[in-house]
Amino acid sequence: MKKILMMCVVALFAIACGDKEPxxxxxxxxxxxQNGEAVYTDNEVTWRIVPSAATVTPxxxxxxxxxxxxxxxxxxxxMEVLDLANxxxxxxxxxxxxxxxxxxxxxxxPMPRYTLTNFRCEVTDWExxxxxxxxxGYDVTYVKNL
Numbered sequence: 001m002k003k004i005l006m007m008c009v010v011a012l013f014a015i016a017c018g019d020k021e022p023x024x025x026x027x028x029x030x031x032x033x034q035n036g037e038a039v040y041t042d043n044e045v046t047w048r049i050v051p052s053a054a055t056v057t058p059x060x061x062x063x064x065x066x067x068x069x070x071x072x073x074x075x076x077x078x079m080e081v082l083d084l085a086n087x088x089x090x091x092x093x094x095x096x097x098x099x100x101x102x103x104x105x106x107x108x109x110p111m112p113r114y115t116l117t118n119f120r121c122e123v124t125d126w127e128x129x130x131x132x133x134x135x136x137g138y139d140v141t142y143v144k145n146l
Contacts (some may be wrong), residue, residue: 011019032070033139040071042137047142049084049121049129058086061095063121063131065104070138072138078103084121095123102133 028047032040040137045067053061065079088096099119103110116133123129123146131142 004068010011019123027145028143030068031141033141040069042069045142047129047131047144052083059090059095061097064143065131069138070135077106077114079106081105081116081119082123093113093125095126097121 011071023068028043028045029030029037030040030042030045030047045065047063047065047068049061049063052060060083063081063084065077067076068079069076081102084097086095088094097119098121100132101115101117102119103112103115105111106114113136116135119130119133121129127144127146129144131140
């Protein structure tokens with residue numbers, strides 16, 4: 001009887017927790033695809049999102065992509081996307097910024113050559129950073145535990 005009761009408790013716990021997204025197992029994972037095929041992955045890069053103008057309402061955030069490249073032969077670049085507004089309906093709980101295109105900067109210089117299209121930057125529950133965009137023909141996804 002105890003065994004059956006314990007199995008029921010475990011099953012109920014699994015159902016109750018099943019809709020909550022677990023934290024990723026490997027932090028800082030960059031995945032690059034071209035034409036739907038993975039062409040590059042990197043778990044050495046570190047991207048971060050920080051307040052850039054917290055004194056304005058709503059606060060603005062900047063995404064820093066340190067040591068980034070989309071293919072093995074590309075030089076590592078420190079790119080940034082500055083002053084992203086939080087578009088989420090619950091900004092105290094989540095961060096979301098979506099745009100058709102954004103122009104990143106490198107050392108403060110705008111780099112239209114690396115324009116990011118279909119840009120989405122999200123921080124769920126202020127715990128997991130997810131960024132996705134297309135740049136120079138590559139579909140880029142980055143996921144990180146904060």
